[in-house]
Amino acid sequence: MHELPAEWANTSPLPWLPSPVPVSLFPVNGEDREHARAGEYGEYREPAPESLLSAYRKMVLGRRFDEQATALARQGRLAVHPSSLGQEACQVGAALALRPTDWLFPTYRDCVALVSRGIDPVEALTLLRGDGHCGYDPVRHRTAPQCTPLATHAAHATGLAHGERLKGTDTVALALVGDGATSEGDFHEALGLAGVLRAPVVFLVQNNRYAISVPLSAQSAAPSLAYKGVGYGVRSEQVDGNDVAAVLAVLGTAIEDARAGGGPWLVEAHTYRMAPHTSADDPSRYRPAEEVEHWRGRDPIDRLEAGLRDRGLLTGEDVMAAAAAAEAYAADLRTRLAEDPTLDPLGLFDHVFSAPTPQLTEQRAALRAELKGR
Incomplete structure (x- = not known):
């Protein structure tokens, strides 16, 4: 009998398998269930109160920014706007989980992540206004230009992460992708390369159920998209993408593990795009109104607000202050986008x-x- 090579001695997929159900920390609409659900292969702790309050303020601001950008597109002041309404927990969670020295690789739908990372809102919308390929300084903000072709930036994130490690830094790269991107070859090439190199990169799949009009059921027969990492030796997890506490906890664990040399992670966030694919889309042609209403009941901002109020961490005055700050932010954006750009x-x-x-x-x-x- 031939002996197996030594590197085949530990081929169990268990270290890479995601939790059997998405990790969730905050209940939906006051559901009576266990407060915290641990991942199958590790504990995820609720973030500190100050982190949750910061996330709340940024989510409120991000939604108002998104609503204002949608209105500007309807007025013809933006060429198009791909809304992230309903995905604020993923967008803000991704931005807050990173260190300032880490790199973010966003897509065209991730403007809320950009402004949450401190990028000027006008600069974040420059691509969508058509004034330039990228309105902000990628090096200054450690944020790659927004990627419109699906999944092509996933390999860029892997390469940058590997390069930073070769330079001796502890930088981690986080790539935001949608469920449709997981059907692209670039996504699988990036995971394969990341697994082989053990690159410090995290892939966050915002599974919003539709690749434009194509439902998830027509894209993949996998039990969840998180399982796509297993075949590449990439540690995988799935999380409730409308629970920002869980998103912060899981991404925090993934990022710090990758930083410490644990290799890449694939995190699938289960969420929903409540708005059209873009301002040029009619979603009523491919999804029922009842489905949208169901997900409105799982609104990530309402959910966080209720949880913070239950814990005595958020008052009515806090809610009004966050709304006022967001309104002022939107008013400033309207004023500055009305000005002709200097080209x-x-x-x-x-x-x-x-x-x-x-x-x-x-x-x-x-x-x-x-x-x-x-």
């Missing part, structure tokens, strides 16, 4: 290469001469 045509040649090629330099000079001749 530099020569900026087309910036950030193409770290050192411009002779051809690029020649093209830039030609455009400069043409502009001067007008």
Whole structure:
């Protein structure tokens, strides 16, 4: 009998399997159930009160920002807006779970994550207004440009995380993807590479049930998308994506484990997109109104507010103050987006290469001469 190679000695998938049910810490509508549910392979503790209060304020602000951006798109002041209404716990949880030195890799739907990370709201909407490929400084904010092609940024996150580790830093990369992105080849290539390299990267799948109009049932037959990590040796977990306490707890564990050398994680957040896919979409053509109403009853902001009130951590005055701050934020956004942007045509040649090629330099000079001749 041939002996198995030594590296095959521990091939049990158990260390990588997600919890059998999504991790949840805050009940829905006062449900009488165990306050905290631990993951199958580890304990997830409720975040500190100050973290939950910060998350609440940012979620209220993020929703008002999202509503304002949707209105601006209807007015023609944005080309389009992909709302994240209902996904605030995922967006804010992702931003708050990271250190300032970590990197975030967002998609086109993740503007709330951007503003939660401290990026100017006008800069966050620059891509959607059509003024530039990216309105903020990625290096300054440690936030990659928003990615529109599905899943292509997942490999970028893996590469950056591996590169940072080679440089000797403790930086972690977090890639935000949707359920539709898990059907793309780039997603699987990124997980395969991350697993082999043991890269300090976390993939957060915001499973909002639809890839535009395609329901999850038509995308995958897996018991949950979290199981997709197992085949690549990527530790996986699933979490209630409308429970920001659970999102913070699970992502915090995943990020710190990856930082400590534990390798990559795949976290599936079960959530719901209550708004259309974009401002150009009609969701009534592919999903019933009853389904949307069901998920409105699981609203992540209402859920957090109720939980904080029950714990005596949030007062009516606090709620009004958060709403007032969010309204002022939206008013400032309206005012500044009404101003015409200052554009530099020569900026087309910036950030193409770290050192411009002779051809690029020649093209830039030609455009400069043409502009001067007008």
